[in-house]
Structure formats: structure tokens, C-alpha cells
Amino acid sequence: MLFEYTRHRGALSPVTDAATFKVGRIRQSATSETPTVDFSHLIDRSYNYHSPRELRWHLAERLGLAPTALALREACHA
Template sequence: MNFDFISNTDSKASISDIPTFQVQQIWQQLDDERVDVSHLIDRTYGYHSERELRWHLADRFSRPVRSLSLSRM
């Protein structure tokens, strides 16, 4: 499964906090079509890495982590 996403930095994080990002919008690539799947995740969650997002998507779609790829737009 291939995903493209747009993120934004969590502006509420203090200097001592670990930087996080939120997914603004995410699409799943299906053959020649991109499907918006933003409604399937919590877009207010502060991800610490793309790896964490991949694990979250794998859990959400009941797929092995290795079967997912992410591209930040």
C-alpha cells in the first residue's frame, strides 16, 4: 500500500518537547487513482516520526508494516 501525505508541525509543542507533526491530509494510491483516507486516522495526533505513522497505518489497515510506503508531499 502506498500513501502520500501532507503534514504540519505541532505549533503547541514547547522547546523542551520532542518535535512532532500532524497529518493534515493523507491519500492512498490505488493503481492510477489517489483516494483520500484522511477521515480514517486521528489528524490531531502528534506523530514523532514517519515510522510511527507507518505503524499506525499498518494497524488501521490490518497490513504488515513492510507492505506500506509513505511519501511526504
């Protein structure tokens, strides 16, 4: 399953001092057989994610899937 997300600037992590990001929207990418589906309601959009990998793990947990069953990409801003 491929998901696209939009990223918003977060804050610096108090633990790692690294930049974080918040997710504006996350959607399952459309295929010829399925329409685009918004999954934004499944994640905490106020949470400061440290990496796309962490976001993938959180989404997989919500969907009851293995993280390897999901792929993420950042949506292009047009």
C-alpha cells in the first residue's frame, strides 16, 4: 500500500535537537482499481514526527499491518 503525506514544519526535538515535522494530510494513493482515500483521521496530526519511518510505523500500527506492507512518499507541492 502506497501512502502520500504532506509535511508541515514541526519543532526541534528536545531529546535529539533534530528537526521534526507534523503531517497535514495522509492519503492512500489511487490506483486504476481504487480511488484516493484520506487516512488523516488515523494519526495524531499534532504529533512531531522525527522521520518518515516513524510515521510509517504509526500508520501500520493503526491499520494492523506490518510496517513493511506500507510505503510512504511525500506529496509534491504543485
